[in-house]
Every structure is written in structure tokens, then in C-alpha cells.
Amino acid sequence: MSAAVVEEPGEGPSRSGLPPGPEARSGRLRQRLQQVGLLLDPLGTVAGRFARYGDLYHVASDDGGLWVARHPEHLREVLVTRASSYSKKHTGLRQLARVLGDGLLTSDGASWQRQRRMVQPAFGRARMEGYARVMTEEARAACGAWRPGERLELSHAMMELTLRVVARTLFGHDATGDIQAVSRAMKTFQAELSRPELLPPWVPSPGRWSLRRATETLDGVIRGMIAKRRGQRRDAEAPDLLGILLDARDTEGDGEGLTGTELRDQLVTLFLAGHETTSHALSWTFYLLSQNPSAERALHDELSQVLGGRAPTLSDLDALPYTEQVLKESLRLFPPVYLVIRQAVEETVLGGYRVPAGAEVALWVYHTHRDPRWYPDHGSYRPERFARGEEEKLPRMAWVPFGAGPRACIGRAFAMMEARLLLATIAQRYRLALVPGHAVEPLPRITLVPRHGLPMVPTPRA
Ligand code: HEM
16 A cells, blocks of 8 residues: 655645555445445444554445544544535435435535524523423333333333423424334334445335335324424414424525425434434443443432432433433443444545545444543443543543534434433333343444344332
């Protein structure tokens, strides 16, 4: 590999050539098959490649090549300092856009900026108190329905709970009647959207058929939500997210309004992005606590001392630092968004190498979070890593479960508040034990999910 240094005005030294990487497979089909091979064990394959080639490697392909990174400084270059050189319209996201359309998560440029401005007020501080009340109420109702000693599928239970929370807080909607349909649709999206497209787009297949059905189901739920709200009086003082978007729909024509498709895309995006990730964060947390009794004990002690059995409120959260550390450590080991991808829209520089326009860059958050350089004994669950005074020692961008830069998660504060309130409410009432002998393994799909689910048994705490 050539490593000659060339000067580039204003950019500092940049190396010519490409970073090291695996041999290129010639031909599109062979490349696709290579991807399928990768899909059998992506976490292991990528870890092996980082070990072999270093922090930044390159996989050649006919469509511009893939750059793969894990170093916090590389993540910063792509997401923060050179963010404007990249777009979100990469191959994987184009798949996701088949369901999400062109909402906040998938759009770019001026359209994204306008959408972000429009949605932001729904996540303002003023709204959080009301959201917090709904969150604890839903958590109490959910675990109130569990039967002590009876096995439950925790990932389903958490999905149902976070779906109900997002529906009530952001859309003022009771999702009871939609849970089964949305859960089935989510399963289809997870299965169909994370596999590479081997067939040309016009070839019908059972996968494509079920994807269309699942999208129609979701659209039906969203249409129902809109129709119900249209029949109600609007709260002009403090509209919720659905109210904000419906008002924007009604002002279409003055340049700032939303078309019907834009409204649909935004609602689907926030409905899905607003519950799926948080539910996995909680499921992984209860699993990790079940495997780490000393962390579980420390959590229970904090909850007993601060809350003494009562429901947590927003103002309790500052007094629950260990609860937050527990969640941060779970998000480190099992980040629901384990991989962030971008496509270069212009020639740029990464790690000193020139990246051509059109190249895709994959940032493996999962591997950044499991790097022993930043996290000694990286496989162990140690919430103390995030204690005050310790967390500050981590390199910048070594913990990025919510992304970074202009496209960082808009729901971060909402999600961290929700996760703490739900965890504090449930863990006060129950211990959850994994069904003995059940194998737990992370499966990287659209998000990082437990491959064989998480069957757990709740036992009431004394
Ligand atoms: C633990 C829970 C969550 C995690 C781990 C998470 C993670 C992320 C990450 C990593 C990104 C950036 C993706 C990228 O740069 O390509 C993102 C973006 C986004 N998230 Fe979250 N998220 C969570 C919860 C939420 C919630 C609760 C909502 C909404 C209620 C939400 C809505 C969004 C939206 C709309 C975007 C796109 C923002 C933009 O591009 O402007 N997320 N999330």
C-alpha cells in the first residue's frame, strides 16, 4: 500500500492511496454474496478486520468502496468536523426509506433543517414534566400486570411499554388497540430491511410482499391517529408533536407547511424511532443486571434510599446517579444503534486519507464502545465507569450511542429520561431473572436485538 504524503491546502497532510483492507471481490453478485457472508457474523467479522488492519480499513467494491472506522477521532471527523461533506443517503438508509419515506431520520439538506426546526419544540424542557408523569404511569401499569414467577418475553414487554409511552406523550394517542399490529410490522422491518438486496428492485419476492403489507399496516395506524385527532379540539397553547405537525399540514402553501406525504413520513419516523431503540436499551439493561448481581444490588440500594417505594418524578432524577450509570454502561455494551453510516457527497479527508465523493463510511459504534484502549476489561459490566470524575476521563466521542454532530439523536433527553423512569419504576417492584440455560447473543439488524429473545421471570422485591 502506498503511504506517500501529499499536501492539501488548508487540510493538512493527506495520504495518497487507500487504507489497508480485505481483497476486493470482482463482480456485483460476488460482492453481494460477500456481504451475505458478512451478515452471518458481522460483529465477529468486523472485529477480526479491525484487529488485522487497524482503526480504519477499506473494502473495495464497484460502487465507490466502503470505509470502515471505529476510532473516536475518526467518528468526530465524519459526524462533527466534516459533517457537511457527508449525506445520509447511503445504501442501507435507502432500504429504510422504503418504510420511513423522507422524514427527519432519512432526509438531508434544507428539507432536513426545516423538519428539525419544526419538530424540536416537542422535545423542549417545558414538555418534559408532563412526559415524565405518563412514563411512570405506564411503567406502573405494565409491571402491575406481570405475574410473579411467570415467564415473560422481556423484549416484547419493553416494546409494548415504550410504544405506549411514545404514542401517549408525542401523539396523545392510546395505542392499546395497535400494539399487536405494530409489533408484527416491526418484526418484518427488522428481518427484511437489514438484509442486502440480491434481486433487482422489480422482481417480486415474499420478503418484498410482506414488507409492503407491514408498511400498509403501519400507515393504517398512523391514518387512524390523524383521523381521531382531526375530530378533536386542538390545544393551541401547547400542542403536542401531532398537533405541531397537523398545524404545519394546515399551513401548506406558505412555504413552511407540510404536504400529506411529509406528514405521514414524519409521523412514521417518530413513531418508530421513538420507541424501538429505547425498548432495546431497557431490555439489554435488565439482562445485564440479571447477570451482574453487585450492580443490581447497588441499583436497588439507590432506589430504596432515594424513593423508598414511591413513583419517581422528573425532579428525582438528579438524585439517582447510579441509575443513570447503569443505563450508560448498558448503552456502551449493547448500543441499539450499533452502526452509523454516511456517504461522502464531495471529496473529503478521513484519518489523513482522501475519501472520494460517493464512498460510504461505516462507523462501528459497537466496536468503539468495546475498545480496551478506552474501556479496560471492556467485556465487563461496570456502571462505575460513568461515575462523576470517571466519565470525564474517557476520550471525546468514545461513548456515542446517540450519535454526534448536527444529526445527533433529537430524542436523546427524552430517551434518557424515559429509560431512567421506567427502570426506576420497574426495578423497585421486581427483580428479573433470565430463564436458566437461555443463550443470549446480540444480533445486528436495523437495531441491535437479542437473537433468541429474552425470556425472563419477574420476582417481587421484598
Ligand atoms: C435509547 C434510545 C435511543 C437511541 C440509542 C437513539 C440513537 C440515535 C442515533 C445514534 C441517532 C443518529 C443516527 C445517525 O447519525 O445516523 C439518532 C437519530 C434520531 N433519533 Fe434517536 N435514539 C434513541 C431514542 C430516540 C427517541 C426516543 C426518539 C424520538 C422520540 C428518537 C428520534 C430520533 C430521530 C428523529 C433521529 C434523526 C435526527 C436527525 O437526523 O436530525 N430517538 N438516534
